[in-house]
Amino acid sequence: MRLAIGDEVTFCVPAAPEARAGVDDAANGAPPPMEASMIALASTSRNAGSVLGCFTLDLPRTGAGEDAPPRPNLQLDCHAFGDKLILAGLPADFDEPELMRFFSKQGASQAIVARAKMCSFASVSFPSTLEVARFVGRTAHAFADDKETRIARLLPLVIGDADAARLPALPAPTLAVGEEVGSLLVVWSPLVLAVAYSVELRPAGAAGDWVAVDVASSRLGSSSNRFDSACSSCRVGGLHPTSAYEARVSYFTEC
Incomplete structure (x- = not known):
């Protein structure tokens, strides 16, 4: 179990410290180590x-x-x-x-x-x-x-097939024409597991590479910046006004 700062736990110490004291520890007066077991989460604010x-x-x-x-x-x-x-x-x-x-x-x-x-x-x-x-x-x-x-x-956890999905994918995002010429609004379903999102676009129907949306400029670029977990939409500008696009959204977790 992964613990976080602020978690309160309960635990047991199987043996009294005096019964586990080693000869060397007893000689120099150092306290013997105490090993906790049966650790359980009592409360958390995560x-x-x-x-x-x-x-x-x-x-x-x-x-x-x-x-x-x-x-x-x-x-x-x-x-x-x-x-x-x-x-x-x-x-x-x-x-x-x-x-x-x-x-x-x-x-x-x-x-x-x-x-x-x-x-x-x-x-x-x-x-x-x-x-x-x-x-x-x-x-x-x-x-x-x-x-x-x-x-x-x-x-x-055994890592077998590196290409096998370990968490479900997000539903396909929706695209809407933005107010500015050459802009699109990408909307996706927020996921409680996500700590960040990556948004990518490419011309619809093409088998070309996906291009990430730069968070700072709201345009396609090579930046690896990610959208915050509180985001569920983004505006993308600088697109060809007569081209159709498709989008995909990936999410990232703590694990």
Whole structure:
């Protein structure tokens, strides 16, 4: 679990310091080290898009029926943001009911699966950030199905296919003609996970390269500046007045 400045946590110290004192420490009078365990987030004032953790969820399959052969565990990329978990890499036969067989026992209130051409995602909602932190703070979670008790595990995030999407894309932005000749207004849907946005344009229907919008000048350029997370639109000037354009918006997160 990633902690931020201002977070309040609870924890346990398994053994009394006196019982763990080493010979050298006792000789020179230095206090023995204290190691905390069972760390839990008690309160936080961080924003909803703050990252609580990134990991691989090793999740056993359920609901296949009594006579069905066992299926291998799923290895899902998982990002914890605020009161939600975002899972990537879902197979085609994995749906909300199977997802909630596990997550309902972890305090989740809702799960939504979104299908895409290249990758499918799921959003799992919890009542608050504290429930998500409680889930992320443990490396193993037991849950029972109709047959037996199973164990889901949180593993270090494995970077496999570098081209595979790990978070869902934004919906396509909308374009409107600006008040000035040769200008366009680009509007996109804000995302709570985003800490910044990048806006790019190119002539519509062309297979050419995308060109980024410079934040300072509001024109196409080579600058790598990003729009603030509070932005959901930008005006782009200096465009060819008779050309049609298409736009794409990318977002960036803390993870």
